[in-house]
Amino acid sequence: MKHFDPRVRLPGFITSLCKSAVWRFSETERVVYLTFDDGPIPEVTPWVLDLLRKEGIRATFFCVGENVMKYPEVYRQILEDGHSVGNHTFNHWQGQKHFDKDYFRNIEKAKTYIDSDLFRPPHGWLKLSQYRVLKKKFRIIMWDLITCDYDSRLKPEKVFRNVTEFVRPGSIITFHDSIKAKPNLTEVLPQAIRWMKEQGYRFEAIPYNKK
Numbered sequence: 001m002k003h004f005d006p007r008v009r010l011p012g013f014i015t016s017l018c019k020s021a022v023w024r025f026s027e028t029e030r031v032v033y034l035t036f037d038d039g040p041i042p043e044v045t046p047w048v049l050d051l052l053r054k055e056g057i058r059a060t061f062f063c064v065g066e067n068v069m070k071y072p073e074v075y076r077q078i079l080e081d082g083h084s085v086g087n088h089t090f091n092h093w094q095g096q097k098h099f100d101k102d103y104f105r106n107i108e109k110a111k112t113y114i115d116s117d118l119f120r121p122p123h124g125w126l127k128l129s130q131y132r133v134l135k136k137k138f139r140i141i142m143w144d145l146i147t148c149d150y151d152s153r154l155k156p157e158k159v160f161r162n163v164t165e166f167v168r169p170g171s172i173i174t175f176h177d178s179i180k181a182k183p184n185l186t187e188v189l190p191q192a193i194r195w196m197k198e199q200g201y202r203f204e205a206i207p208y209n210k211k
């Protein structure tokens with residue numbers, strides 16, 4: 001049974017406004033794309049990498065440039081393990097709070113640390129003027145399903161249900177390798193992977209190009 005929950009999945013009329021952004025891949029193949037936002041940080045990311053290695057899964061990490069600068073060895077491990085990476089700005093900036101030229105400069109700064117043509121805007125927010133410019137420079141990757149793992153008011157059972165109720169073929173699924181998400185993430189991610197495997201889903205990293 002699917003509940004309507006715009007925090008987990010945005011209504012179609014919104015996603016159809018941003019046609020150049022990717023919200024979901026093939027609707028026919030049972031393939032899902034795990035994504036991890038806001039790292040890399042030593043407190044959480046290595047734990048995620050260990051789990052993915054054990055499960056034989058490749059995923060995509062939308063990295064904050066400042067974290068890559070601070071923890072280059074954690075970032076290097078992501079790449080060595082064969083995962084994809086994407087730009088999530090240098091300071092986790094929300095587009096609508098900044099002038100375009102400052103926002104673009106922040107993304108350019110992140111690009112000196114993150115060599116990728118994938119971009120995901122923090123909090124999913126961009127001004128239309130920013131979207132128009134960025135879609136020419138990057139492949140903008142949004143999501144089909146946000147687990148809300150970062151919300152400490154949500155119990156792990158609810159975060160798990162966000163996955164089991166909303167996942168579908170081609171889903172891009174958003175988790176967070178952040179301190180805030182850690183309690184939910186460490187409890188839910190292993191269960192969610194197991195459950196999706198039982199449902200016959202395969203996992204792939206989002207292909208990316210170095211720029």
Ligand SMILES: [Zn+2]
Binds near residue numbers: 037038088121
């Ligand atoms: Zn983020």
